[in-house]
């Protein structure tokens with residue numbers, strides 16, 4: 001799994017419960033932490049969990065690589081671990097072997113990076129790496145997410161230009177179902193036709209894309225996430241299917 005991919009030693013040690021944030025440096029100074037037989041003193045040393053042999057004071061540590069999957073979420077599935085009786089959860093589409101692998105290797109639970117609405121399709125990432133999901137989903141990091149959108153009403157050429165400008169500046173979004181009103185951050189709107197477009201946003205508020213268009217007097221009738229950061233949805237994946245991310249894809253997300 002993910003043979004070439006490397007991560008900082010301190011984040012791996014903390015996540016796997018080998019050390020706490022405050023104690024990593026001391027652990028490296030006081031104990032003989034070896035990677036492939038050579039002592040490591042730098043907490044920023046980059047580990048490859050697939051290939052590197054790690055030991056602490058001569059005792060081998062088996063640190064299984066984390067799981068990173070992309071799914072093409074199908075509509076009518078929910079981003080929740082609990083079945084609501086109406087729709088299948090997205091976890092029911094993840095092959096069982098990944099849950100077994102996570103359990104056998106004491107990894108964190110498989111979870112999604114952010115969420116998509118029940119009727120939204122497209123790119124959904126699953127992982128056991130909580131640091132990774134946190135940094136991608138955290139609004140402070142402003143990770144770009146691009147959606148393909150189909151709208152109920154057509155927009156004239158003049159109105160499409162106006163909307164492009166509005167979206168690029170940001171505008172007021174009223175509250176919805178106990179979710180606060182907000183001013184949208186600048187986003188990029190690119191029209192494909194009079195009623196379909198791509199929208200790139202750097203935040204992920206509740207029903208964000210739908211609320212943005214609704215605030216402009218239109219309605220989203222189809223929504224599909226097509227990329228997160230530089231990672232594009234593999235269009236060869238049929239709805240409901242998933243596959244492991246390649247090293248190249250992971251490198252795009254860890255940049």
Ligand code: URA
Nearest residue numbers: 117120207208209210
């Ligand atoms: N914006 C929405 O309105 N819904 C989603 O599922 C994702 C973004």
